[in-house]
Amino acid sequence: MPPIHIDEIPIEIKEFFNKIISISFPRQGYTSNLAIIESDQGFFALKRTKGKLFNSMLKKEVSILNTLNNKTELPVPKVKKFIEKYNNSESWALLNFIEGETIRMALFNEYRSEKRQEIIFSFGEILSEIHSTPCPDELVMKQPWLDQMLFEAEYNSNNYSVDGTKELLERIKVKKPKEYKQTLIHGDFTIDNVMISNGVITGVIDWGSGAYGDPRYDVSLAIRPKPNAFENEIDKQIFFEGYGGRIIDEDEYEYFANGLYEFF
Structure with missing residues (x-):
């Protein structure tokens, strides 16, 4: 999949920030696009998936991360936003950025x-x-x-x-x-x-x-x-x-x- 363009980011996620300073693209995975967003609030990771299979995988990961954050002390990303768009044709997850x-x-x-x-x-x-x-x-x-x-x-x-x-x-x-x-x-x-x-x-x-x-x-x-x-x-x-x-x-x-x- 091609990298995420800023114009594609759902408004619900854009509104989370006052200002997006820059977007970079690390090595892309097979199941999702990944962007690193630098904003006025710091750095965040944004994942996008397309298609029923990969959307369901991202939804499952978000559910697991929420459970682990609520029930354990493990160092895992926190989910800031999860958006399912366009009749579930694509999904977006905004996560806090893990340093290193x-x-x-x-x-x-x-x-x-x-x-x-x-x-x-x-x-x-x-x-x-x-x-x-x-x-x-x-x-x-x-x-x-x-x-x-x-x-x-x-x-x-x-x-x-x-x-x-x-x-x-x-x-x-x-x-x-x-x-x-x-x-x-x-x-x-x-x-x-x-x-x-x-x-x-x-x-x-x-x-x-x-x-x-x-x-x-x-x-x-x-x-x-x-x-x-x-x-x-x-x-x-x-x-x-x-x-x-x-x-x-x-x-x-x-x-x-x-x-x-x-x-x-």
Whole structure:
């Protein structure tokens, strides 16, 4: 989707500000447009989605963020405005801006081994905080989380372009990992969704998949190898030190990171 133009912003959001000073556009996601607004009241993040599927995803994220802000102390964005426009053809969410840069960028820009380890340790630490936070009742699904995820995986496989194959889907449906105590999870806990500034975690963003689910899923996505991150065992060791222990084995990692995640 093309970047947001100031003339497209709904009047309900424009009226929130006395003055918009500037608008910038960070790296765009697949499901939404993102703009950073500098205003007389400070900085804010503005997300826009189009189409039924992506609009429903944004609406779900807004609901989750409101619940987490009301029921937990986690560092998540606060929703300032949520607007559904034009017979639900597009949706807009205005969020408070989280200072800092993503863990991905922080690791990319940091060459000192000790500082890199501190960043990775903090990355594990904030995930432990999420998993130890009591899950609000509003995020508990009627059916077990993995069953729901496998249902959605099959739906995605039949209706969208996904990386997973039909053979892989059948394999993960049959060979489930042993049961594990469910917790509050982020659902897309990657180095792109945690913000850090001066070595301190400032926030966790993109909560559209937040749920009461299997914490091993979050851990698996967190340690997936990326350029300049988690390409060696040392990074994983430091992460688990921050997290407080290793809760997955290799088979469980493969199931979640290279199995279930291939359909999302």
